[in-house]
Amino acid sequence: MRKIIILSILISILFIGFILFRTYNFIKNTPVNLKETSKAEIDDKAVENLLKSVSIPVVTLKDYKNSDFSRHIKFKEFLESTYPEIFEQLEFRTINSYSLLFKWKGKDEKLPPVVFVGHYDVVEADETSLKEWKYPPYKGGIENGKIFGRGTLDDRGSVIALFQAISKLIQEGYTPNRDIYFAFGHDEETGGVNGAKAISDWFFDNNIKPEMVLDEGGRVELLENNTQNAYIGVCEKGRLLINLKLKSKGMHASRPPKETSVTKLADAIRELNKNQSKAVLIPQAKDYYKATFNNRSLITRILIANSDILKLFLFKKLQQNPLDNAYIRSTIAITQLKGASSANAIPSVAVATIDSRILPEQIPDDMLNHIEKVLSKKFGKDEYEIEVISKTDPSNVSDTNSKIFKKLADEISSAFPSANIVPYMIPAGTDAKYYEKISKNVYRFLPILIKPEEYSLMHGTNEYISVENYMRMITFYNSFIKNNF
Numbered sequence: 001m002r003k004i005i006i007l008s009i010l011i012s013i014l015f016i017g018f019i020l021f022r023t024y025n026f027i028k029n030t031p032v033n034l035k036e037t038s039k040a041e042i043d044d045k046a047v048e049n050l051l052k053s054v055s056i057p058v059v060t061l062k063d064y065k066n067s068d069f070s071r072h073i074k075f076k077e078f079l080e081s082t083y084p085e086i087f088e089q090l091e092f093r094t095i096n097s098y099s100l101l102f103k104w105k106g107k108d109e110k111l112p113p114v115v116f117v118g119h120y121d122v123v124e125a126d127e128t129s130l131k132e133w134k135y136p137p138y139k140g141g142i143e144n145g146k147i148f149g150r151g152t153l154d155d156r157g158s159v160i161a162l163f164q165a166i167s168k169l170i171q172e173g174y175t176p177n178r179d180i181y182f183a184f185g186h187d188e189e190t191g192g193v194n195g196a197k198a199i200s201d202w203f204f205d206n207n208i209k210p211e212m213v214l215d216e217g218g219r220v221e222l223l224e225n226n227t228q229n230a231y232i233g234v235c236e237k238g239r240l241l242i243n244l245k246l247k248s249k250g251m252h253a254s255r256p257p258k259e260t261s262v263t264k265l266a267d268a269i270r271e272l273n274k275n276q277s278k279a280v281l282i283p284q285a286k287d288y289y290k291a292t293f294n295n296r297s298l299i300t301r302i303l304i305a306n307s308d309i310l311k312l313f314l315f316k317k318l319q320q321n322p323l324d325n326a327y328i329r330s331t332i333a334i335t336q337l338k339g340a341s342s343a344n345a346i347p348s349v350a351v352a353t354i355d356s357r358i359l360p361e362q363i364p365d366d367m368l369n370h371i372e373k374v375l376s377k378k379f380g381k382d383e384y385e386i387e388v389i390s391k392t393d394p395s396n397v398s399d400t401n402s403k404i405f406k407k408l409a410d411e412i413s414s415a416f417p418s419a420n421i422v423p424y425m426i427p428a429g430t431d432a433k434y435y436e437k438i439s440k441n442v443y444r445f446l447p448i449l450i451k452p453e454e455y456s457l458m459h460g461t462n463e464y465i466s467v468e469n470y471m472r473m474i475t476f477y478n479s480f481i482k483n484n485f
């Protein structure tokens with residue numbers, strides 16, 4: 001008996017030693033290199049142009065036909081009058097009336113083109129938050145090296161930075177070796193079907209196969225311990241949108257039974273919250289956890305370093321944080337609820353809208369089956385109904401071994417010498433997904449150095465981009481094009 005106890009103690013000590021050794025090695029192999037990121041020169045005219053663009057709020061409505069398209073036209077006119085040299089030098093066409101497509105003809109027709117993508121529509125500033133803005137969202141303002149205004153970060157900053165970069169290249173007398181396209185969608189914030197999708201269709205119909213498509217989505221993130229991670233989006237999650245309907249007898253609210261459609265719906269939501277879909281560790285998640293390793297607690301580090309043998313514990317730890325959780329599983333978010341139309345009625349149907357985001361390697365139907373399985377354990381077939389609103393498959397995973405990925409990564413490394421290159425999954429959706437049918441190298445990256453809390457101002461109150469970051473984008477686009485295309 002004593003022998004067994006001693007043996008188990010020995011094995012435990014060896015096991016703990018083993019996982020600590022692996023954790024130590026993991027730390028040793030996770031680079032932290034702190035080189036100074038060069039400061040970009042400030043161009044006042046470029047700043048002024050971005051601020052001017054903020055005053056043309058292009059909002060495309062979900063109800064597409066009823067959008068105020070005079071704003072789209074105004075934005076195009078603003079570009080024409082601000083950058084006449086670009087309209088002169090590059091071929092220009094509109095796609096679906098409002099998306100803008102420029103082609104800069106290259107010297108060598110045989111080389112495949114590249115496409116820079118952005119969107120000039122913005123998310124509407126929430127009425128109730130207007131008072132909290134330092135500067136009116138559609139007027140903007142500059143304070144302490146920050147350019148405030150709706151869209152400055154998402155995605156006008158990048159769009160105008162591209163225009164500034166092209167303009168500078170023209171001034172420098174540059175002609176590209178290959179064709180370069182610049183494609184600006186007009187409805188990204190409402191799904192991109194009329195913009196980016198139509199642009200991609202145009203490429204497809206004309207049999208043009210770009211070597212690379214570069215859109216927004218990634219960034220260089222500055223973490224607390226000064227680690228810099230350059231996240232290059234190589235894929236994005238899919239989406240399943242459904243209405244979950246729970247049923248009961250409709251009746252007057254003065255004599256409610258214990259269970260109604262509404263109480264059942266509440267139960268169903270609880271059940272779905274309790275039974276999340278199965279966690280998995282996809283390669284992009286592994287890269288992401290490795291890249292953020294040095295910013296994790298000791299326990300999390302031990303679990304990440306030993307993820308192959310302690311996976312279940314790692315998942316338990318990661319699912320406590322919403323962003324980490326989004327990396328390890330397809331998620332379920334309840335976003336809208338609907339009951340009776342009057343206050344004194346128990347509805348015969350109570351509805352919850354569920355916005356579910358699907359991991360690469362899975363499909364929306366996997367989630368549908370999961371939800372069905374959870375509900376069928378609790379409710380009878382006639383008690384609930386699932387209405388599918390839309391299904392979007394996750395994107396492909398773009399190639400990280402391609403020559404062009406290396407070029408992009410090299411350019412990022414020279415602009416941000418301290419940054420670790422991290423191929424990464426976008427947990428939300430971008431216009432980029434529409435381009436995968438014309439190129440296998442679709443990347444999502446904005447050349448900015450930004451803290452997570454600053455990045456989360458996208459779509460929020462007091463959205464801003466620092467003057468420095470805006471300048472970094474202009475410099476990056478300029479030299480990326482000059483050095484490679």
Ligand SMILES: [Zn+2]
Nearest residue numbers: 154155188216
């Ligand atoms: Zn955007």
